[in-house]
Amino acid sequence: MSAALGSAALALPAELDLAVIGGGVMGLATAYNLALLAPALKIAVIERSYLVSGASGRNGGGLRMQWGDRGNVALMIESIGLCKRLAQELGINLWFRQGGYLFLARSAAAEARLHRNAELHREVGAPTRLLTPADALTIAPHLCAEHLRLASFNPEDGVVFPWPFVWGYAAKAVERGVLLRTHTEVQGVSPAGDGYRLDLSSGEQIRAARVLNATGAWSGHLNRHLGIDLPNHPHRHEIFSSEPLRPFLDPLVVDLDSGLYFSQSTRGELVTGISLPELVGYRDDTLKQHSTLRFLTTIAATLTALMPITAGLKVLRQWAGPYDVSPDGDAIVGPSPGHPNFWQICGFTGHGFMMAPAAARLVARWLARGEGHPMLTRWDPSRFLSGAAARREDMIIG
Amino acid sequence: MDAEPLTIYFDGDPLPARPGDTVSAALLRAGHLATTRSPKYRRPRGPYCLIGECGTCQLRIAGQPNLRACLTVVQEGLVVESQNAWGPAGLDPTRLVDHLFRRGFDHHHFLVRPRLANVAMQAIARTMTGFGVLPELPRPGAPPPELHEHVPTVLVLGAGPAGRALTGALEAAGVDVLALDRRDRLGLSRWHPAPLPQRLLVDTGAFGVYAPERLIAAASPPLAGGSPRLHLVRPKHIVFATGAREGMIPLLNNDLPGVLAARGLAHLLERTDSQLTAPCVLLGDGEEAEALAAQLGVHRYAPADVERILGRDHVEGIVVAGRTIPCGVILLAPTRAPISELAAQAGAQLRFDGAGFAVLTDPDGRALLAPRPPDADDDPAEPPWQIWACGHVRNTSVDPTADGLAVAAALLAELAASEPS
Amino acid sequence: MTARAFLCRCEDVTLGEIDRAIDRGLTTIEEIKRYTGLGTGPCQGKECTGALARLLVDRGLARADALQPFTARPPAEPITLGLLAAARAPFFAARPEEDPDPKDTP
Known part of the structure; x- marks a missing residue:
């Protein structure tokens, strides 16, 4: 042994x-x-x-260069560069798949952030490009384009199995x-x-x-x-994964305005989380790792509005884990x-x-x-x- | 049954069915044993447990992937499609995976190097993963979901013999009690003769016990064009009467289509007034296995004497003590394992009973709570309810009816004591 | 058909794969679940967990009274996002006076 x-x-x-x-x-x-x-x-x-x-x-396994700060963009260019050969270095399959991250902006504020980030990424050397809503749909075909103002995409970003x-x-x-x-x-x-x-x-x-x-x-x-x-300090976050389906989504999609993110794992499961608004009766500044129905219903409402085809998709399991939040x-x-x-x-x-x-x-x-x-x-x-x-x-x- | 026969469609072909059939019943009667393929070795698979507990009868039904064929009741014209297959069953090229990886497939270390081969392997692996394809969009005009809130004094999960005995006693004493069961009314009434609870939600499976939110959530699928329903229940007492299930016996080729759970099949035969016609043997130890073999009229063998199950796309025989016995169906009757996942979500303490994990209770049926996890750093919230368990979920060797009555008596005594007089 | 004995049919986990995980020093149900994928498929461990527990006890790798199954996570039954979405507004949406200003950083 x-x-x-x-x-x-x-x-x-x-x-x-x-x-x-x-x-x-x-x-x-x-x-x-x-x-x-x-x-x-x-x-x-x-x-x-x-x-x-x-x-x-307990995390969603996403790796992205698309950050809002020069130092973090450079760090993640290095990290993703290392990941390309890491399976061979560590001698184990990591299922690293570079399907890109697709960020969506539905508000003027989010749109401004994407513009500012794209400029920054260009300066640092990350291959991020801005997309019209129509172009975003060619990358994630099942999205609802209503209210979508702008998207950004970096094909080097991706997901692993953690x-x-x-x-x-x-x-x-x-x-x-x-x-x-x-x-x-x-x-x-x-x-x-x-x-x-x-x-x-x-x-x-x-x-x-x-x-x-x-x-x-x-x-x-x-x-x-x-x-x-x-x-x-700890902050409780939740994720669910869906029934595994044949591949239908290549990028990890982030909706900046709701904090919703979702990707399809190599196993075929949709893996997804969201920022939960404060709600009376709930405390998330905790190491407790229980699941809530509040999370499932909130993310379901946001996800089915953004991608209506998911209305019939079934939840397979949900779990929680802490962010280690620095101020x-x-x-x-x-x-x-x-x-x-x-x-x-x-x-x-x-x-x-x-x-x-x-x-x-x-x-x-x-x-x-x-x-x-x-x-x-x-x-x-x-x-x-x-x-x-x-x-x-x-x-x-x- | 005298009612008119129905027609459903399986992979485009009409298939006769009887009213009250589950999709699995109609498929098994027609000899369709293999209806999907396994994710890694791409072996043919079909239903096993027949009571909604295992994962391999899932099919695309009416445009929705991964529905349990064993829980879905047929309707005229129902469209059923196999999943996870590439071309006709006998010709699926992916079946070669099972032959290529005779010594097993180590997904952590397979083809890690060289890098380009690794990249190509992962791309190919991705195209083969997943069960089924995206669901159809909701039909325009489909009835919208219904939401229901319930605040009963007692919620009983499971309307089997234990749940029925307990609920009956509480109802007789005038207690406000609500019972849920995932099975349909026909399945429940054919399964056991005891009367059903007065307030019973059938076709309604509890899917989550959310203690910090002080609620139990349950759902019913849309039936016959109706609305799907979501139920939020906030009881003072929860009784787990969820029973037990048949797990797996790890024998060689125990996954072949035609290997079925003995009790699940017995219930299905009762539900559909059907007879077992295929040559069949039963594998299991102990009195329950003997009784099942006698009830079904099949020969029984001890699993320890079985060398392997034989077959290509489905069961064709079994080798017992060096002798090959041809058969088309093999029934497994392992010791049943308590169905305790929901009780665990509620915080109940579990104990391994040799076959599965039983809810640990005091003699009256009050569940003992699991120690709080070390990370529970905030004040321990007052548990929002009292948890009880009766029947096989706490002990698979009790008589469930008697146990349901015993726990009902203890629960009534507690309710009387807490009542302001 | 290659002769294989399955513990978890959902994720095609054979006895041989359990042996490999045990050889790596993994002897708890949580660890073996993660390393082999056992219990992570459509039935979420309902069929296989008891059989794995039994194997660990029979081989002397675990004490029966110390064994626990892996964490039981909701949902115990598959549930569609469409149905869950409908419950958001009536039951879980923050009322305006309770919802502080949306943070600038989701």
């Missing part, structure tokens, strides 16, 4: 160079990249549950000597010398010179042990305020999965050889102390 996908029984040494807490895509991709750059480091990834149990296993992405990074990290311990919760963190002592749910105590908090929406729990106060929409990555050896790789605000291939590589280079990058400067966890945080991104979807 191999432990390529983690094991609850794997022995951990008492001393580690780096303990990565959280076996999601961020933690595993960082561990994998770091093991490539610094093979001598003793690295362990500790996951509370099973792989893909958190947000990395689970093998995570397993691929896990198996390759393990192959490179990373220890992957699943079904084990880190229940306590305390300073010990220059590093930290971790108390595990198994009763073990281990010491790590450095710790990387890769627990995303759950990161506040760990940070509180050390009195680290960061402003990212300025930028990730929170690097040494924590007051704790230079306790690092964060959090706050990706619902879009960490698509950024992970590039972001994890940046963090690994920083950890291995101190290499900087403009995005790392932007993502500094200490920016909130100085009030330097500024909202740059308005293309947070879902």
Whole structure:
């Protein structure tokens, strides 16, 4: 039996160079990249549950260059570039399909955003083009063109199946000597010398010179042990997938005005989510992962209006997962305020999965050889102390 | 039945049917066992459970994909189409997949390298995925959906013997009780002789228990040109009387069309006043399997003695202890598994009973609640209702009628205690 | 016809594929579901979950009293978007006074 996908029984040494807490895509991709750059480091990834149990296993699997901020566009050009060969690098099918992202604008405000983005994308080098409603219908034929003002399309954007992405990074990290311990919760963190002592749910105590908090929406729990106060917080989102049908939709479609997004997976299921308006009696600032009928009815009303052929489509299952929301929409990555050896790789605000291939590589280079990058400067966890945080991104979807 | 025979259309050909037939009944009677193909190995598949629990009888019916043939009742002129096939069944080229991948198909690691081959493989795989094609647009003038809200004191999910016994006792005591069942009135009355609940929504399947929203949602498909209906129910007590189902016995070629669930077929024969004419054997252990074999008049074998099921496009025989027995239908009678998914949604604790997951209750039938997940970080909301379970969903070896009556007594006592006197 | 024994007929998951997942160190129902696809098809695990649980117990990979099925997600019955859409306005639409200004960032 191999432990390529983690094991609850794997022995951990008492001393580690780096303990990565959280076996999601961020933690595993960082561990994998770091093991490539610094093979001598003793690295362990500790996951509370099973792989893909958190947000990395609950997202819609979309990857896009179409962002509203120069830095994010460039990062995603890099990430999508990496994804083109990632299946071969990780040795597992990722079902990466570049069907493009089709953004729809039905209001003047959304139309203005698409115009502004297209200009920005041209400057940065992303092949986004603006489409008339008629042209948009050639890409997604079943759309209702009523009220549609403008669309934008980038053929390089696409979708993956998120689970093998995570397993691929896990198996390759393990192959490179990373220890992957699943079904084990880190229940306590305390300073010990220059590093930290971790108390595990198994009763073990281990010491790590450095710790990387890769627990995303759950990161506040760990940070509180050390009195680290960061402003990212969980926000519950929902998705449903439909009965699987033969291919009828190539791009991932986003309706900017409602926050509705939908794509057809390689399995044939329509995978779709939406921004839910506030509603009395509902609290979404939570790690709870229950499903609601409010979500199903809201998304059904929006989706059937935009694509009437879906009225007869059946829901197969629905689920929820948390966004790890950062107040300025930028990730929170690097040494924590007051704790230079306790690092964060959090706050990706619902879009960490698509950024992970590039972001994890940046963090690994920083950890291995101190290499900087403009995005790392932007993502500094200490920016909130100085009030330097500024909202740059308005293309947070879902 | 004396009523006039009907004609439905299967893949364009007229097919005789009787009033009250399900689509599966009409197809099985005509010998149409294989009606779809499986997603990966492209093997022929047809109905199995015949009670709406499994996934392989789905067909395109009246322009809508993936409807369960075993739950759809025939109407004159109903158009039924097979799905997921490329050309006539015997000639479908995709059937070669089953022969090419004799040692199995590892979809995670198949043809990952080189990159161009991987890209091509994924493109081809995509064209072969999915069950069925997009539904037709809603017909202009089709009756609009109806929405109903109900606030009964007690909601009973399932009108089988346990649900009926419980509901009858509550009704006799004057309790405001609503029962739901996915089956139709004919199926329910032919299945068991006990009287049906007074307030019973038939053809109505509960699809979600949304505890934080304090509601149970159920739906009925549009019947005979009527409206589809959505029901939101906000009860004080929910009783799960959802019964048990037949799972799968992992035997070689257990997926061949003509492998049918024994109890499902027995119910279908009763519903349609039909006889089993194909040569048939039953596989199962224990008294229930013996009783079913006797009821259906077929020979029984222990699954452990079965080497494999034989056939190409459907069952042709079975090898038992080295001996080949020709047959056209194989009935499986595994130990039944509780139907507990909705109770799990409601937060009930489950326990593996050797065949499936039963709802854990106190002796009176009150469901024990599962421990709250570690991420439940906000205040525990007061559960909006009391959850109960009776019959096979809590124990597949009880007599469901007696258990329904016992839980009804406990529920009545609790209602009396909570009533301001 | 190649001789195969299926645990999940919806997604064509054979005993051999379960063995492969177990060889990868996966022994919980949630993990095996995700790695093999078992229970993710049209019946959503109604037919196969009990049989998988039994296999894990019989092989000594799980304790019967510790086993749980994978999360039961709605809908337990297929439901059309057209019917769900009709329930949005009467039951779940925010009334104007309750709906704060739409955010500029969906």
